[in-house]
Amino acid sequence: MPVDWVALYYVLLQLFRALVTTLELAAIAIVLGVAVGVVLGVLYVWGGWAIRGLLFTLVSLIRGIPLVVQVFAVFFVLPAMGIKFSGFTSAAIALTAFASFTIMEVVRGGIQAVPREQMQAALSLGFLYVGAMRTIILPQAFRIALPALVNQSVFMVKATSVVSLFGVAEFMFVAKENIERTLMGFEIMAFVWVVYTAICYPLTVLGRRWEARLQARGFSTAAASVSP
């Protein structure tokens, strides 16, 4: 089969630009998701029945409804309430919300895997709750939750592909567009497959290595790992 080098050049150029968008979306979702997720996780552990009930309801909704439907909600409900964002911003909001609540579960698992006595000891030594949480509990919880956080990051990179259904010009959308233009479905999808794997595989290996290290120290990762 003769290769059309000009077509290939333009396809690759477009795909590269789109890949940058995908990585931006994933980075925003992961960084903001961790920040919000940690706050929500601490709130969940600290809060009374009202806060817990609210957070539990929200996380049940987010985990029981497909991500596509959640992205749809952000894309169509916010404009109906008079708030208008660009496609990229809406996608970032939806992915961040999803990441925040799934990471909340991971952080909660990490905090609850730290023995209760540590908090009791810290409080009896005169620490404030916030101080004890920040300097004693969270560093340990973070170490326990790290492999699960890495796995969640891999999941978020893959999840960005969902927003292609809403016309955001990220990797998957541009790939599909170029298939329609060039009819090189096999070549382009094989390339896309390889690129996603090249991004996610190193992270997967990293997560597995940290998980093994954690298990070697005698922690069970089961407490922190919430399957995405």
Place this chain on the structure above:
Amino acid sequence: MFGGYFFHFDPVWRALPEIAAATWVAVQVAAVSMTLALIIGVVAALCYQSGGRAARGCVVAYVEAMRNSPSLVKMYFLYFGLPSLGLFPSPFWSGVCALALHNGGYMTEIVRGGLAGVNDTQVQAARSLGMSWWQTHQTIVLPQALRNALPALVNVWVEMIKDTSLTSALAVRELYYEMTALNSATLRTFEVLIVFSAIYLAMTTLFSFSMKVVEGRTKWR
């Protein structure tokens, strides 16, 4: 926020036959792909456990190829890529096979873990009693392995129920496809969103609840 907005569910209720049909399609996609994924997982895990180095290498390559890319990649690959090779799978089967292959990778890892949890002395005992390899695995090893793996398998299955919505990217007329169609036909965004979210939530909740019952019934006694 909702000032001046009045809920009108009538347009949604009028589309009830279409919604029911779409739900049925989603259930079919889910049921077929979940079954296929389990079969792939069990076969691949057995290959990994009992096979030689080449078989192990193949299984590891398969698992990594599946879980490091989105399931949409496999869907488009089957639907847009295979025609280059002269194969023209329908949207339904492209979607079902992509979901099965993608999640089969996760299932392989889970079943492999379950198999590793069954003590090897049981296999030795069964073989010394004259049972064949398949008899040993069918009657002794697999039931225990799957029982150990069930909670993790259920997690992946619930994920698969939700991922049926992605097959709408190939224009399979399942729930999410119907949801977008109904939204553009009636513009009752809130009502459509509430009803379809409730259907998805009911499907995932019902499934995980009934699997909890199964888990309780099959618990080792």
